Amino acid sequence: MPEMIGYLAATLTTASFLPQAILTIRTKDTESLSLSMYSLFTLGVFLWLIYGFYISDKALIFANAITLVLAASILSFKIYNVLFKKG
């Protein structure tokens, strides 16, 4: 039962992040996204993943592994655009 709640929580918070990730990866437009917000968020998700491994929690690992890939993709586009394009 607790494990099911963890996976449902993981699915919901990851799913809520998907539309932004899909939009950004498709359009590569990051002008209205905040570099500092995505830097904090990506680092935070990375640390949640490490923490998930430390306490051997599968729901935490599952949620944050997927979210990390999405957040890091968005952050990479943002950094690329800041460095080489308009922002």
Add this chain to the structure above:
Amino acid sequence: MPEMIGYLAATLTTASFLPQAILTIRTKDTESLSLSMYSLFTLGVFLWLIYGFYISDKALIFANAITLVLAASILSFKIYNVLFKKG
């Protein structure tokens, strides 16, 4: 050491959400926010909090209690605006 990583992760992901929460609570403008995204996210954060209590994980409880208050505030403004204002 694992506990410190959990709290650092909690602080970072919560902090990354703060600017949006402050902006929305201050302006009450929710037109560019997605109702379905915030519904999924708020429910997900609520379930992470329940899960945190189930597995007695203080970092999970701490992070998701704060984020739940912020996300639920934004969602309440959004629902109010959808029902009584323009969107």
